[in-house]
Amino acid sequence: MSKVDGAVGALIMGVDGISVEQFTGSNHHDLEAIAAEFTFPLQKTFKTSTEAGLSTLQEMTVIGSEMSLLFRPITPEYFIIVLLEAGGNIGRARFELRKAQLMLEEEFSF
Numbered sequence: 001m002s003k004v005d006g007a008v009g010a011l012i013m014g015v016d017g018i019s020v021e022q023f024t025g026s027n028h029h030d031l032e033a034i035a036a037e038f039t040f041p042l043q044k045t046f047k048t049s050t051e052a053g054l055s056t057l058q059e060m061t062v063i064g065s066e067m068s069l070l071f072r073p074i075t076p077e078y079f080i081i082v083l084l085e086a087g088g089n090i091g092r093a094r095f096e097l098r099k100a101q102l103m104l105e106e107e108f109s110f
Helices: 031-051 090-108
Strands: 007-014 019-024 060-063 067-073 078-085
Touching (some): 031 067, 060 090, 078 090
Antiparallel strands (some): 007 019, 067 078
16 A cells, blocks of 8 residues: 555455454554444445445445545455545555455455
């Protein structure tokens, strides 16, 4: 995520809320705790999207006044999360998330 202006950290997490891998920049936030809090609503959103006939949700973004979170599934069991500070480059973060997803899909497909 060093290519993304404003990136505070990134992690790979299972839908069970357990972090598999994480990178945290110098502005240390408890990214794992933040991501774990979003696990249930994220699961619910992905499930609701499918049940409503909107097909599989490809990405979710939560924008706050001080931070933004971007979520992208790798598999139905794992997803990537990026935390950005206010004013961070969301477009570049989305691009880098998509690249990471494509690289990790095969590794996480058991």
